Amino acid sequence: MILTRCAVCATELGLTLGKKCGRCSTRYCGPECQVQHWKEGGHDTLCKKIKKAGGAEQYNANKKYAEAVSVAVEKCAEDTKGQTCYICTQALHWKTKEGLVRGCSCRGTAGFAHVSCLAEQAKILFAEAEENNLGAEVLNARLERWYRCSLCEQTYHGVVKCALGWACWKTYVGRPEADQIRGLAMNQLGNGLHEAERHEEALSVREADLARMRRLGDSEENMLVVQSNLASTSVALGRHQDSMRMSQNVYSGRFKLLGEEHPQTLLAANNYADSLLYLQRFEESKSLMCKTMPVARRVLGDNHEVTLRVKLTYALALYNDTGATLDDLREAVTTLEETARTARRVLGATHPITVKIEHALPDARAALRAREEASSLREAMAAMAPPRKSKY
Numbered sequence: 064m065i066l067t068r069c070a071v072c073a074t075e076l077g078l079t080l081g082k083k084c085g086r087c088s089t090r091y092c093g094p095e096c097q098v099q100h101w102k103e104g105g106h107d108t109l110c111k112k113i114k115k116a117g118g119a120e121q122y123n124a125n126k127k128y129a130e131a132v133s134v135a136v137e138k139c140a141e142d143t144k145g146q147t148c149y150i151c152t153q154a155l156h157w158k159t160k161e162g163l164v165r166g167c168s169c170r171g172t173a174g175f176a177h178v179s180c181l182a183e184q185a186k187i188l189f190a191e192a193e194e195n196n197l198g199a200e201v202l203n204a205r206l207e208r209w210y211r212c213s214l215c216e217q218t219y220h221g222v223v224k225c226a227l228g229w230a231c232w233k234t235y236v237g238r239p240e241a242d243q244i245r246g247l248a249m250n251q252l253g254n255g256l257h258e259a260e261r262h263e264e265a266l267s268v269r270e271a272d273l274a275r276m277r278r279l280g281d282s283e284e285n286m287l288v289v290q291s292n293l294a295s296t297s298v299a300l301g302r303h304q305d306s307m308r309m310s311q312n313v314y315s316g317r318f319k320l321l322g323e324e325h326p327q328t329l330l331a332a333n334n335y336a337d338s339l340l341y342l343q344r345f346e347e348s349k350s351l352m353c354k355t356m357p358v359a360r361r362v363l364g365d366n367h368e369v370t371l372r373v374k375l376t377y378a379l380a381l382y383n384d385t386g387a388t389l390d391d392l393r394e395a396v397t398t399l400e401e402t403a404r405t406a407r408r409v410l411g412a413t414h415p416i417t418v419k420i421e422h423a424l425p426d427a428r429a430a431l432r433a434r435e436e437a438s439s440l441r442e443a444m445a446a447m448a449p450p451r452k453s454k455y
């Protein structure tokens with residue numbers, strides 16, 4: 064359940080408080096708000112429509128999906144001009160008339176599609192695996208189509224990921240609460256909202272998700288995933304102390320459950336180090352990344368997204384520290400230059416990590432330049448200093 068507030072006064076109802084419209088399940092804090100909604104909020108006409116759509120959660124998901132698609136199409140408009148969908152081969156979707164998007168690492172004329180076509184494809188592939196009992200591995204691989212491009216194999220980002228998150232949620236919201244795919248859909252929605260920088264919404268989806276998992280007694284590992292996501296949403300909302308505590312917890316949990324070399328542990332190490340940066344705890348961040356970097360390079364390779372993230376965090380810890388030495392600053396610049404080249408090649412110029420690295424590079428260079436100037440000034444001053452008085 065992600066609708067946790069009264070539809071009229073927005074009072075938080077959690078999962079059980081308040082009352083629901085008997086027909087459409089719209090939630091209210093009490094009879095007063097319900098009556099007001101009927102009389103003044105247009106519920107008398109909306110109720111039937113909501114019920115027909117499958118109830119309040121489904122109706123909300125459908126509506127938010129449509130909004131998210133139009134945001135994504137508009138944001139991608141310039142990039143997609145004159146292109147066609149690689150799935151249905153049309154520029155405009157035959158049924159919805161929506162335009163195209165592209166939010167992965169595809170380049171040139173590849174990878175343009177309608178959100179509806181991407182969603183339909185993911186839905187069909189997953190349903191087929193489910194109906195034919197193709198096993199957990201196949202199910203997981205098919206599930207990836209909700210968040211990973213089948214052409215470039217990179218994850219979607221930004222508003223495209225958000226639209227697909229809503230698509231995924233609207234597809235599976237009608238299933239029973241304990242259904243695994245419904246839980247995963249909730250997670251996708253939270254990730255998508257985060258990507259589109261809709262952090263308040265992401266927070267409430269993630270909190271609802273964690274509450275659901277606790278209630279159902281989900282596994283430690285699954286709960287760590289949600290906690291990790293909650294930590295990154297907390298960063299975005301400026302709650303750095305919360306985020307650091309959660310990130311630390313996730314890192315030690317994964318270390319114990321999965322071991323040092325697991326990609327999820329490496330990613331958790333990076334996130335923990337990143338959360339330390341916000342609290343200006345550069346030394347701790349740097350030493351954790353120093354330890355993690357060789358493992359990531361060995362296990363995942365230099366081109367892997369997680370390795371790139373680790374290198375970026377390491378460089379940030381190096382040059383943001385006011386106690387950084389000249390050598391630290393040089394190392395930060397070299398690391399960023401190298402990482403920027405790899406990220407551009409592997410992930411593409413518009414990928415958020417590439418953007419973040421290229422954003423950090425001028426800052427690191429400026430810090431280095433300032434330090435070099437300061438030290439050459441010191442040398443010059445030393446050279447200009449009056450010679451010691453001669454004895455004679």
Ligand SMILES: [Zn+2]
Binds near residue numbers: 070071091092093
């Ligand atoms: Zn109310």
Ligand SMILES: [Zn+2]
Binds near residue numbers: 084085088089106109
């Ligand atoms: Zn109703």
Ligand SMILES: [Zn+2]
Binds near residue numbers: 148149153176177180
């Ligand atoms: Zn299409």
Ligand SMILES: [Zn+2]
Binds near residue numbers: 167168169214215
């Ligand atoms: Zn792609």
